[in-house]
Amino acid sequence: NAGVTQTPKFQVLKTGQSMTLQCAQDMNHEYMSWYRQDPGMGLRLIHYSVGAGITDQGEVPNGYNVSRSTTEDFPLRLLSAAPSQTSVYFCASSYRRGAHSATARLEAFFGQGTRLTVV
Amino acid sequence: SQKIEQNSEALNIQEGKTATLTCNYTNYSPAYLQWYRQDPGRGPVFLLLIRENEKEKRKERLKVTFDTTLKQSLFHITASQPADSATYLCALDGMDSSYKLIFGSGTRLLVRP
Numbered sequence: 001n002a003g004v005t006q007t008p009k010f011q012v013l014k015t016g017q018s019m020t021l022q023c024a025q026d027m028n029h030e031y032m033s034w035y036r037q038d039p040g041m042g043l044r045l046i047h048y049s050v051g052a053g054i055t056d057q058g059e060v061p062n063g064y065n066v067s068r069s070t071t072e073d074f075p076l077r078l079l080s081a082a083p084s085q086t087s088v089y090f091c092a093s094s095y096r097r098g099a100h101s102a103t104a105r106l107e108a109f110f111g112q113g114t115r116l117t118v119v
Numbered sequence: 120s121q122k123i124e125q126n127s128e129a130l131n132i133q134e135g136k137t138a139t140l141t142c143n144y145t146n147y148s149p150a151y152l153q154w155y156r157q158d159p160g161r162g163p164v165f166l167l168l169i170r171e172n173e174k175e176k177r178k179e180r181l182k183v184t185f186d187t188t189l190k191q192s193l194f195h196i197t198a199s200q201p202a203d204s205a206t207y208l209c210a211l212d213g214m215d216s217s218y219k220l221i222f223g224s225g226t227r228l229l230v231r232p
Contacts (some may be wrong), residue, residue: 033220040127042208042224043163058219059181061146076192090162094220108210110162 002026003109006091006111013081013118019116023078023091030096032074081118089114121146126225133231138196140226144211149211152192157206199230
């Protein structure tokens, strides 16, 4: 199992450019999410999905789009990059609470992160 | 509004001592609480999960307590080692049963040899 794979690991964008951060998991997890991590701010939830075809907004969704066409993939799109989007981005996946027995493993598995700089 | 608080100041302790980290929350009724470890430049890694009906959970040198009355979890590392130096994050599921996992800002632990 590869777990959660994020690409790219590093990216520099110019203000106004668009790009897609890729995230794939091979654990058949229903739940996938994107976080950004800034110094002193911890992990903040951008968007999440409880299954293919279903997405919803987290705490800081503005400037980002997501889609979930398959169980495995959950790409994050920056529509028009801004310097305020300079951050480290993490994708995570887990089983969906309530979908399995009470002893099911519910922990989140994280990718290695994408360090994005917008200049 | 929902809030999770972890001590933002680094915890600096001597090797062999017990490290105790605190996670406080308000306006939540989480079904479970999780603790993660994060090393610089890496994604968080799951350590322990404790459910609302559990008071305490142990795994090797780690112990987590969960007091739903105080709205607090304590994370203990006994016989700490320099290799335990990292940032530790607590996380709770969203109050609205949307399965969102919300994280505290983390506490950095430094274990001196």
